[in-house]
Amino acid sequence: MTDTILITGGAGYIGSHAAWACADRGYKLVVLDDLSTGREASVPDGAELVLGDVADEALVARVLKDHKPRAVMHFAGRIVVPESVADPIKYYRQNTCATLGLLAQLVEAGTxxxxxxxxxxVYEPREDGAPLAEDAPKVPLSPYGQSKLMTEAMMRDVGRAHGLSAAILRYFNVAGADPEGRTGQSTPDATHLIKIASQVAVGQRDKMQLFGDDYPTPDGTCVRDYIHVTDLAEAHVLALEHVLANPGQVTMNCGYGRGSSVKEVIRAVERCTNEKLNVEIAPRRPGDAPALVADVSRIHDTLDWTPKHDDLEEMARSAMAWERKLAAERR
Incomplete structure (x- = not known):
């Protein structure tokens, strides 16, 4: 019998890629999404879409009762760091509190x-930019990071008390789009660097801002570990299969183990078009760390995961292809 998986936020950017990865593996899918940032067209064919908010515990309870999923992939939540600094209540309510309600319903349903x-x-950034292992100090610089760290703690406590197995996947910087063009980053005002640079490259934006060029990094701009969203989605399926076969809890970084600066990303996008991007230097944003790079030893030791899209230019090309598809749909 095919296992059913519930995916919250499965019409959004990363959630829809994970949904397609699960669908490609033959899982039966139920997607719970309020479509505030996701889009119905990104949900895989054959998946059942339930419109609603993951914070609605009565709705979650009904979905769990009706579909009896073996596991849940939880993507629903807010993700914009500067917004979390300006409105922390929104982030603690929609990220932490909503997930507490979800956990309660999962325990009740026996998921x-x-x-x-x-x-x-969630990590305290290292001044030297060295890779961060899962046991590195946790000192979030924003309410967004703190809301996620609090949720991790709740999951561990609930798992120990009630036997709910868990995989916590700590993403570094996610980029790109499905190579087959089935889904991508569709939020018009998204804050992802490669998304924004791609919009400038294909003429959807006049210019982009580079937030801070005076960081203690080699070229003065923030350094991040960029991971293609398709590789990340594959890691989710493998992590799902791991925790179902090995009950318990595991926390893993998701990245490639090397950093690229904002300027390096911009140059990679420019190489794809052979044109310069219109870039404006702006002040630093609150909550941004100088450098965040993953130590990926654990995910490679735990899962049979081999990234296939570890290339900045490939991320940029797939992101630009998605932007052109969205533009064609609007026309």
Whole structure:
């Protein structure tokens, strides 16, 4: 019998890629999404879309009762660091509190496992930019990071008390789009660097801003570990299969283990078009760390995961292809 998986936020950017990866593996899918940032067209064919908010515990309870998923992949939540600094209540309510309600319903329903979309923003950045292992100090610089770290703690406590298996995946910087063009980053005002640079490259934006060029990094701009969203989606499926076969809890970084600066990303996008981007230097944003790079030893030791899209230019090309598709749909 095919296992059913519930995916919260499965119409959004990373959630829809994970949904397609699960669908490609033959899982039966139920997607819970309020479409505030996702889009219905990104949900895989054959998946059942339930419109609603993951914070609606009555709705979650009904979905769990009706579909009896073996596991849940939880992507629903807010992700914009500067917004979290300006409105922390929104982030603690929609990220932390909503997930607490979800956990309560999973325990009540007897669901086996949960995968959680966490972030490198939980870490204390290292001044030397060295890779961060999962046991590195946790000092979030923003309410966004703190909301995710609090959720991780809740998952561990609930798992120990009630036997809910868990995989916590800490993303570094996610980029790119499905190579087959089935889904991509569709939020018009998204804050992802490669998304914005791609929009400038294809004429969807006049210019982009580079937030801070005076960081203690080799070229003065922030350094991040960029991971193609398709590789990340594959890691989710493998992590799901791991926790279902090995009950318990595991926390893993998701990245490639090397950093690229903002300027390096911009140059990679420019190489794809052979044209300069219109870039404006702007002040630093609150909550941004100088450098965040993953130590990826654990994910490679735990999962049979081999990234296939580890290339900045490939990320840029797939992101630009998606932007052109969105533009064609609007026309």
């Amino acid at each position: 086996e496992a949960m995968l959680f979309s966490s972030t490198a923003a």
